[in-house]
Amino acid sequence: xxxLVAQLQMQFRDYTIxxxxxxxxxxxxxxxxxxxxxxxxxxxxxxxxxxxEDCVKLxxxxxxxxxxxxxxxxxxxGASVHQLKGSSSSVGAKRVKGLCVSFKEFCEAKNYEGxxxxxxxxxxxxxxxxxxxxxxxxxxxxxxxxxxxxxxxDIN
Amino acid sequence: MxxxxxxxxxxxxxxIGIGIGELESPPLDSDQVHVLAVDDSLVDRIVIERLLRIxxxxxxxxxxxxxALEFLGLDDDKASVEFDESTSFREVPVVIMSSENVxxxxxxxxxxxxxxFLLKPVKLADVKRLRNYLTRDVKVADGNKSKLxxxxxxxxxxxxxxxxxxxxxxxxESLDTNxxxxxxxxxxxxxxxxxxxxxxxxxTSPESLTSPVDSPMRRLEMRSPGLD
Numbered sequence: 378x379x380x381l382v383a384q385l386q387m388q389f390r391d392y393t394i395x396x397x398x399x400x401x402x403x404x405x406x407x408x409x410x411x412x413x414x415x416x417x418x419x420x421x422x423x424x425x426x427x428x429x430e431d432c433v434k435l436x437x438x439x440x441x442x443x444x445x446x447x448x449x450x451x452x453x454x455g456a457s458v459h460q461l462k463g464s465s466s467s468v469g470a471k472r473v474k475g476l477c478v479s480f481k482e483f484c485e486a487k488n489y490e491g492x493x494x495x496x497x498x499x500x501x502x503x504x505x506x507x508x509x510x511x512x513x514x515x516x517x518x519x520x521x522x523x524x525x526x527x528x529x530x531d532i533n
Numbered sequence: 534m535x536x537x538x539x540x541x542x543x544x545x546x547x548x549i550g551i552g553i554g555e556l557e558s559p560p561l562d563s564d565q566v567h568v569l570a571v572d573d574s575l576v577d578r579i580v581i582e583r584l585l586r587i588x589x590x591x592x593x594x595x596x597x598x599x600x601a602l603e604f605l606g607l608d609d610d611k612a613s614v615e616f617d618e619s620t621s622f623r624e625v626p627v628v629i630m631s632s633e634n635v636x637x638x639x640x641x642x643x644x645x646x647x648x649x650f651l652l653k654p655v656k657l658a659d660v661k662r663l664r665n666y667l668t669r670d671v672k673v674a675d676g677n678k679s680k681l682x683x684x685x686x687x688x689x690x691x692x693x694x695x696x697x698x699x700x701x702x703x704x705x706e707s708l709d710t711n712x713x714x715x716x717x718x719x720x721x722x723x724x725x726x727x728x729x730x731x732x733x734x735x736x737t738s739p740e741s742l743t744s745p746v747d748s749p750m751r752r753l754e755m756r757s758p759g760l761d
Contacts, residue, residue: 405654412583412657420583428576463632464576467654 382525389516393530396513401506406469407532422514428468432503435461439496443489454492455484461499472502566667567591571601572630577653581630584657588664628663630655 396402406421413420438457443449462477476499483491517527568590572578578594585592595601602608626648631638639650651659 405656408654408656409580412580412587417583424576424579427579431574431576460574463653464574466632467574467577467580469654 382520382523385516385520385523386525386528389513389520390528390530392513392516394532396509397532400471400475401509403469403471403474404532405466409468410529422510424468425510428464428470429503429507431464432461432473432499436496436500436503439492443492443496449487449489449492451484451487451492455481458484458495470503470506473499473506476502565589565591566664567593569601569604570594571596571598573597581655581660584655584660587657588660590664590667626667 397406409421409424435457439454442453442457458477458480462474462481465471465473465477476495480492480495480499483495520527566589568585570578570581570585570592572581572594573596575596578596582592582594593604595604599608627646628649628651629639629642629647630651630653632653634652642650649663651663
């Protein structure tokens with residue numbers, strides 16, 4: 378069992394590091410992990426789950442607002458983008474946040490095509506992150522089920 | 534900073550039973566800080582709630598300035614009559630949170646009486662630092678009780694600063710909202726309480742921006758500008 382645990386732990390470590398290196402996560406995600414402990418072992422997963430629900434809701438709002446061809450209320454789109462930017466920042470979803478920054482600029486410039494492109498990208502991006510994190514949480518689960526502890530990964 | 538090991542452990546065991554999303558925590562100890570956190574983002578509310586609980590605060594989280602006033606019992610006409618310059622509400626520290634690192638805005642908040650300003654995303658070190666000077670506030674300020682929960686700290690909404698309950702309470706306001714303006718309660722712009730010194734060693738990376746020379750309030754060390 379120890380060999381399995383060790384292997385899983387190494388996989389987990391490598392995978393986590395890659396998520397940071399590829400820019401999916403930033404140090405705010407690390408901060409969230411600090412808030413997790415034995416008493417609240419699923420804190421990070423739960424917060425991220427709420428975040429992804431937020432993504433669905435806000436992206437829906439943006440899509441609806443952009444759908445009003447010719448009479449798009451860019452302030453309305455921008456308001457949702459701002460919210461998404463905030464929550465992505467709070468959970469360390471670095472790429473999503475980065476996209477929101479550009480998206481916001483397109484809203485301010487009332488650039489329809491730019492906004493539509495960003496909307497598509499942000500949709501892809503949050504789903505990609507969701508999948509990656511699911512894989513990461515699964516690795517954690519496997520480690521625990523194999524009787525091991527999830528290692529603390531030092532990003533730096 | 535824990536007052537003593539035993540007390541901290543007690544806090545911990547109180548926190549263990551609290552799940553995510555619950556808005557109320559166990560009864561307050563007399564020297565415990567109660568924080569009212571206001572943010573329209575659920576994700577941010579959950580995170581700040583956890584940050585505060587981990588640093589031994591009792592937390593009530595609400596999603597708007599209106600609800601904050603409601604919670605404080607300041608949401609009707611009667612409240613404005615009772616609230617005036619002499620109330621101990623004005624002693625309550627207000628801390629603003631925002632993702633926007635706009636100096637003029639930050640300064641304005643501080644000039645209007647905000648105790649401190651936290652740049653989002655808020656980190657554990659930020660809250661720990663806050664917690665330290667809140668504790669000092671508790672000790673310094675007189676235990677002036679009111680009908681509201683003791684040591685209530687408010688994290689409320691953008692300027693105008695919400696009038697707040699008894700001393701050693703704190704308000705944290707999240708500015709990134711599109712909420713309606715607060716009702717025309719007669720807000721007093723509280724004169725800044727005596728600047729509280731904080732221990733620099735408690736802060737995180739000291740990337741400071743230039744402070745306005747005359748700002749009477751302690752300036753939070755800002756993280757790198759242009760976060761956006």
